[in-house]
Amino acid sequence: MSIIVKVYDNGDHTCLAWLPSDHQPIAGCRGFTIRRVVQGGAEAYLHGFTGFSDDDKLDPNAPWKHPVQRFMWWDYGVKPGQVVQYSVVPVTGDRSNLQLATELASPLTAPMTITGQASPNISAYFNKGIVAAQWVSRVLDSLGTPPPKIADLIAATQAPKNALRNELSGLLRPQLLEMLADVKKSGGQIYAALYELNDPELKAALKALGKKCHLILANGAFSKKNGNDENKAVRAEMRSVVDLTNRLVPTGHFAHNKFVVVCDAAGRPQRVLSGSTNWTMTGLCTQANNGIIVNDAKLAQYFLDEWNLLKKARNAYPPTLARSNGQAKANVFKVDGATITQWFAPTDKEEDLACARKLINAAKQGILFLFFNPGVFADADKPESKWTLLQNILFRHHPGTANYDGDLYIRGVVNQEIAGLTTESAGHEPAVPSARAALDPSAATPVTLFDGGKQPPQHLGYESMVPKNIKDTFHDWATEILGAGVHIHSKVIVLDPFGDNPVVMTGSHNLGAKASLKNDDNLMIIEGNRELAAAYAANIIAIYQAYRWNAYVEAHRQDPKVWHGLVNRDDWQNGYLSGAELAEMTFWMGAYRPAPAVAAAAHVRQVPDHTPSAAGHGPSRAKKPRAAKKPHGRRKAHPTKLAAARKKRVVKRSKLPAKRP
Numbered sequence: 264m265s266i267i268v269k270v271y272d273n274g275d276h277t278c279l280a281w282l283p284s285d286h287q288p289i290a291g292c293r294g295f296t297i298r299r300v301v302q303g304g305a306e307a308y309l310h311g312f313t314g315f316s317d318d319d320k321l322d323p324n325a326p327w328k329h330p331v332q333r334f335m336w337w338d339y340g341v342k343p344g345q346v347v348q349y350s351v352v353p354v355t356g357d358r359s360n361l362q363l364a365t366e367l368a369s370p371l372t373a374p375m376t377i378t379g380q381a382s383p384n385i386s387a388y389f390n391k392g393i394v395a396a397q398w399v400s401r402v403l404d405s406l407g408t409p410p411p412k413i414a415d416l417i418a419a420t421q422a423p424k425n426a427l428r429n430e431l432s433g434l435l436r437p438q439l440l441e442m443l444a445d446v447k448k449s450g451g452q453i454y455a456a457l458y459e460l461n462d463p464e465l466k467a468a469l470k471a472l473g474k475k476c477h478l479i480l481a482n483g484a485f486s487k488k489n490g491n492d493e494n495k496a497v498r499a500e501m502r503s504v505v506d507l508t509n510r511l512v513p514t515g516h517f518a519h520n521k522f523v524v525v526c527d528a529a530g531r532p533q534r535v536l537s538g539s540t541n542w543t544m545t546g547l548c549t550q551a552n553n554g555i556i557v558n559d560a561k562l563a564q565y566f567l568d569e570w571n572l573l574k575k576a577r578n579a580y581p582p583t584l585a586r587s588n589g590q591a592k593a594n595v596f597k598v599d600g601a602t603i604t605q606w607f608a609p610t611d612k613e614e615d616l617a618c619a620r621k622l623i624n625a626a627k628q629g630i631l632f633l634f635f636n637p638g639v640f641a642d643a644d645k646p647e648s649k650w651t652l653l654q655n656i657l658f659r660h661h662p663g664t665a666n667y668d669g670d671l672y673i674r675g676v677v678n679q680e681i682a683g684l685t686t687e688s689a690g691h692e693p694a695v696p697s698a699r700a701a702l703d704p705s706a707a708t709p710v711t712l713f714d715g716g717k718q719p720p721q722h723l724g725y726e727s728m729v730p731k732n733i734k735d736t737f738h739d740w741a742t743e744i745l746g747a748g749v750h751i752h753s754k755v756i757v758l759d760p761f762g763d764n765p766v767v768m769t770g771s772h773n774l775g776a777k778a779s780l781k782n783d784d785n786l787m788i789i790e791g792n793r794e795l796a797a798a799y800a801a802n803i804i805a806i807y808q809a810y811r812w813n814a815y816v817e818a819h820r821q822d823p824k825v826w827h828g829l830v831n832r833d834d835w836q837n838g839y840l841s842g843a844e845l846a847e848m849t850f851w852m853g854a855y856r857p858a859p860a861v862a863a864a865a866h867v868r869q870v871p872d873h874t875p876s877a878a879g880h881g882p883s884r885a886k887k888p889r890a891a892k893k894p895h896g897r898r899k900a901h902p903t904k905l906a907a908a909r910k911k912r913v914v915k916r917s918k919l920p921a922k923r924p
Contacts, residue, residue, distance in 0.1 A: 264285050266353075271797045272341075273798035274380075274387070276337055277341055279336050281351045291355040295331055296330050297349055299340070301341075330354040353367045358829075379438070379798070385598060417547070417549060440465070477505075477506045510573060512578055518782070521771050522566055522771070532564045539553055540553065557598060602789070609781055631673075633754065635754055674804060676712055678752070757796055771786075842858050
């Protein structure tokens with residue numbers, strides 16, 4: 264037996280997945296620790312954040328005694344430019360006499376440089392953006408009293424108060440600033456189309472370019488309350504400094520782009536920035552976002568052509584704009600061996616969504632996604648070509664649909680309450696489209712997690728989205744951040760990231776009909792860049808797991824019996840090395856084998872169903888326990904508490920969600 268390890272890097276963190284080569288439990292294993300070797304630096308052991316009981320304290324001299332009882336983990340301690348290697352080491356023995364089983368450890372992985380550069384001319388950058396995370400509380404502890412306001416912290420640009428801003432903005436903020444500084448230094452110029460603008464550092468960097476900054480500034484999320492121009496104040500501030508074009512679109516539309524074309528000193532387009540990030544303090548710091556930079560003169564020129572069309576349109580939507588955007592003639596580009604198909608909205612016939620839908624329906628292994636406001640589900644009697652893209656993804660798990668594949672691996676996060684989701688399945692029958700909302704009316708928060716398309720999403724309660732230690736610091740959190748309702752702002756779909764045709768879809772586009780037909784938007788579809796797809800996949804699953812962990816921590820806080828700590832036996836592995844859990848791990852190992860295939864290939868052995876402790880897929884409807892099989896070593900829940908758990912939609916016990924450090 265050997266341990267096989269895969270490592271994925273997206274510049275912000277690494278994601279590790281591993282499996283025993285024979286897919287069999289390791290005798291005496293109480294979990295794993297990850298040995299990290301940094302070139303030119305010290306070695307360290309990555310560890311879990313829980314012990315075998317709530318009373319266990321982390322030993323700084325032997326952190327591996329807090330092992331992780333799972334086969335996937337994340338390293339947020341890496342920095343861009345570092346060269347790292349990893350070895351997964353089993354921790355064996357009894358909790359009172361734990362040992363590092365170095366003889367069973369995996370070989371060190373190949374040296375990996377931490378970078379957002381997926382290929383020579385394509386790079387992707389992410390912020391951390393999830394303020395409701397445990398690592399945030401550690402930063403807050405360093406800031407002292409009185410308790411700070413989040414709005415003040417994300418606006419701070421000077422040390423030491425900018426510590427939280429710098430952490431939350433991840434690599435996005437420094438990359439944007441570096442890009443603008445390079446333009447200034449080289450005597451170049453930019454052509455930007457922005458939906459919102461208020462970040463102090465980004466404003467200063469744009470001003471530094473003077474009239475070489477050609478800026479189309481929209482009216483943002485306008486309303487009567489802000490005089491139909493969210494950007495009114497910054498517009499007045501920038502007007503005399505940069506080359507400013509106003510795009511104040513009417514009700515029913517949003518000028519929603521967030522792209523920048525970088526030109527050299529002679530005005531020739533060189534590269535382009537796209538992605539989901541609004542140039543605001545919240546866009547950088549309190550919403551999960553991404554940015555993608557492509558160094559390609561032809562693609563940059565294509566963006567510049569669109570910029571000029573928008574400038575010519577001024578505040579209107581002439582029919583020629585949609586017709587031009589819908590023409591798939593010269594919108595395909597070859598970069599680093601990958602194919603980039605670039606779409607702009609508005610279109611006249613949803614050509615962008617049709618292109619995306621075709622690829623979604625062709626996915627063979629898995630689909631991961633982040634959606635913000637993806638649109639209302641179409642009625643069941645509508646053709647699939649009129650469904651939202653989220654609908655197309657989820658209903659690939661539904662028999663009777665044209666592109667059914669019940670074995671697809673599907674995980675994702677949606678930031679919106681959506682009407683017309685799925686109804687709860689009955690028995691072994693899959694869920695079906697519903698004309699009414701299937702969301703629990705008591706779930707008032709906008710973030711939901713999807714684990715496949717056969718069951719309703721897992722709705723996060725406010726308590727899960729705002730851990731108590733953060734709530735205690737930010738006393739007015741609900742009105743400051745949660746009231747805005749925006750937590751996941753990335754709009755990303757990743758198809759088959761480890762397959763033969765990996766696909767990444769991203770941009771400003773909300774991936775729905777309104778964006779396609781009514782808004783200024785852009786959608787970049789990259790096919791064939793595996794490193795880029797892996798980077799986006801790692802970002803998505805990290806966000807998914809971070810929210811699942813928060814949900815479980817809250818369930819434990821409300822009912823300590825939900826959590827029993829690590830298991831002092833080696834049978835905790837059984838649940839991970841069989842059925843759907845093993846299938847999930849084979850996906851991340853890059854050799855996906857759906858659950859039926861895994862079962863067929865397994866050795867003939869009787870392994871009782873196991874419900875690992877500290878687990879959960881997030882708040883969901885509890886399932887009745889099977890009479891024939893019992894989880895190993897778990898106390899039976901009191902009927903009254905079990906009923907209460909169902910009522911509160913407490914996390915169902917499955918595998919351990921990852922804790923984001």
